[in-house]
Amino acid sequence: MTRPQTEGNELKAMLRERFWYTHSKFRHEFDKAAAEHAPWMVGHAPARGTLARWCSGGLKDLPYPDYCQVLEAMFPGVEAREMFGPAQPRTNGRRPLPTPPPPPAPNPQPRPGERGADTPPAAGTTIHTNARMRALMSWVDQNSPLKERDIHPQQPDRYRSYSRGHGVERSR
Numbered sequence: 001m002t003r004p005q006t007e008g009n010e011l012k013a014m015l016r017e018r019f020w021y022t023h024s025k026f027r028h029e030f031d032k033a034a035a036e037h038a039p040w041m042v043g044h045a046p047a048r049g050t051l052a053r054w055c056s057g058g059l060k061d062l063p064y065p066d067y068c069q070v071l072e073a074m075f076p077g078v079e080a081r082e083m084f085g086p087a088q089p090r091t092n093g094r095r096p097l098p099t100p101p102p103p104p105a106p107n108p109q110p111r112p113g114e115r116g117a118d119t120p121p122a123a124g125t126t127i128h129t130n131a132r133m134r135a136l137m138s139w140v141d142q143n144s145p146l147k148e149r150d151i152h153p154q155q156p157d158r159y160r161s162y163s164r165g166h167g168v169e170r171s172r
Contacts, residue, residue, distance in 0.1 A: 038070050
């Protein structure tokens with residue numbers, strides 16, 4: 001006799017249809033998506049109990065935004081709010097595919113003489129701030145009298161310390 005599977009929420013149904021039943025498989029897929037979309041989250045997949053709570057359908061609010069960002073990268077076309085909502089009906093065990101977004105409109109490059117071609121970015125914009133920061137950092141790098149190697153010179157080999165386990169230091 002087979003036990004009926006409880007429906008849970010959309011996240012549980014999507015994990016089931018991809019055969020990501022185990023926590024280790026989920027962790028592997030989470031890290032793959034995180035490496036591409038949120039590198040600071042690699043190695044920080046939710047714990048087994050947290051994943052079980054997420055799949056139970058009893059969350060009062062969404063998980064932290066970093067987790068939602070990685071989950072949305074794992075399941076393109078599905079927003080985090082949908083994942084933690086009730087499961088949608090499936091045909092042939094699969095969720096209907098989302099309609100793809102329309103292609104972006106072509107953005108022609110401005111011709112010389114038009115606004116935006118040769119004019120610098122407007123003051124106060126992010127582009128202007130980034131360009132100004134790059135210019136300042138370049139100037140500092142070129143004109144700085146001290147370099148990192150001058151501040152922290154390389155130690156000769158005879159003064160380097162070697163660890164002998166358990167944090168015990170020894171000089172040669």
